[in-house]
Amino acid sequence: MTDAVHPRILKALRAEVSPFLAMDVMAAARDRLEAGGRVMRMEIGEPGFPPPRLAVEAAQRMLAEGGTIGYTDALGLPQLRRRIARHYKDAYGLTVAPSRVAVTIGSSGGFILLFQALFDPGDRVAITMPAYPPYRNTLKALGITPVEIPTRESTRWALTAEQVEEEHAREPLKGVLVMSPGNPTGTVIDAATFRPLAETCRRLGIHLISDEIYHGLTYDGVTAQTALAFSDEAMVVNSFSKYYGMTGWRIGWLILPEDLVRPIERLAQNFFISAPMLSQVAALAAFDATDELEERRAAYARNRARLIDALPAMGLDHFAPPDGAFYLYCDVGRLTNDSLAFARAMLAETGVAATPGVDFDPQQGGRYLRFSFAGAEADVEDAITTLGAWLKQR
Numbered sequence: 001m002t003d004a005v006h007p008r009i010l011k012a013l014r015a016e017v018s019p020f021l022a023m024d025v026m027a028a029a030r031d032r033l034e035a036g037g038r039v040m041r042m043e044i045g046e047p048g049f050p051p052p053r054l055a056v057e058a059a060q061r062m063l064a065e066g067g068t069i070g071y072t073d074a075l076g077l078p079q080l081r082r083r084i085a086r087h088y089k090d091a092y093g094l095t096v097a098p099s100r101v102a103v104t105i106g107s108s109g110g111f112i113l114l115f116q117a118l119f120d121p122g123d124r125v126a127i128t129m130p131a132y133p134p135y136r137n138t139l140k141a142l143g144i145t146p147v148e149i150p151t152r153e154s155t156r157w158a159l160t161a162e163q164v165e166e167e168h169a170r171e172p173l174k175g176v177l178v179m180s181p182g183n184p185t186g187t188v189i190d191a192a193t194f195r196p197l198a199e200t201c202r203r204l205g206i207h208l209i210s211d212e213i214y215h216g217l218t219y220d221g222v223t224a225q226t227a228l229a230f231s232d233e234a235m236v237v238n239s240f241s242k243y244y245g246m247t248g249w250r251i252g253w254l255i256l257p258e259d260l261v262r263p264i265e266r267l268a269q270n271f272f273i274s275a276p277m278l279s280q281v282a283a284l285a286a287f288d289a290t291d292e293l294e295e296r297r298a299a300y301a302r303n304r305a306r307l308i309d310a311l312p313a314m315g316l317d318h319f320a321p322p323d324g325a326f327y328l329y330c331d332v333g334r335l336t337n338d339s340l341a342f343a344r345a346m347l348a349e350t351g352v353a354a355t356p357g358v359d360f361d362p363q364q365g366g367r368y369l370r371f372s373f374a375g376a377e378a379d380v381e382d383a384i385t386t387l388g389a390w391l392k393q394r
């Protein structure tokens, strides 16, 4: 789809927001599927499974009972907020008051609330490069300046306290946004890196935002640390989209310092009124779906192991094995420095869809591809065979 707007339509500066290219590749893959072609989907950023059975049943029950599906409190159903708070005790051994939980419209809705509550236009917020592209695009659309700090495969893509301190000394930062496990890299920020990062932010008066949307999806015995373990002042963003496999239900959550709760509530009341009630009821039930969700994690783990094994055999041996999420970020600089054109050609000639790195990293991304292993095991297997044969001919 073209991004040009008809010149007669007057538009605000924010209408110039960049496209999220990964979604454009998804659209090309969908076109191919609709035309009857085969697509091995390694570009998708969402679980290749239906939602957990218990979540679907809870929603069905609610529909069958025929009660009102209306607005909820702006910060979410009290029982869901309580259950999310309990999750911090169960998963991390941390006490979080339910009053600090805000239920949002996906984590995407959470980011919009948080950015507006914390930052004014012109404020500088550090993000990593590579990073999830909507961070940069959303901050920019709100008039906030994303400061993209390059991270490296050699340090497992982590942003360090030193980098933050250095950038802050150059020109003050108002916020730092990190993710662990990361998208597109799948790497986890270890405690030895996270603790000093959180302490530095606190000392310098910089807001620390931690995107923990891939928590629960880690492999090989790695666990992801929550920023709350290192700072009471950190703001956590999470969601039912990834581990819980509920992307389309659009439910996320924030854990906030007490004094940010009311400002977020006021913004949420005005922007969204509430997150969808039916989805909140389903999300609550998803907390009980651990057996099913762990089976899915095991399937991702098998896909991950297959890729880690097979890619080097086809000459793609330049990547940090992902600790979590369902992505592997591979340096394909040996083959191209135009990953967008390369991904398009790969899709057209083999039916294997992957996401070009340029979306995540405008500087170095031309030599990277992100392979998602969230899809079916058969797709991953076929993609390995097809890609291996294609790369041999190049």
Ligand SMILES: Cc1ncc(COP(=O)(O)O)c(C=O)c1O
Pocket: 045, 105, 106, 107, 108, 109, 132, 179, 182, 183, 211, 213, 238, 239, 240, 241, 247, 250, 251, 252
């Ligand atoms: C790192 C990261 N954060 C946030 C999101 C947004 O997810 P949602 O709005 O579905 O919670 C995504 C989606 O892919 C993501 O990868």
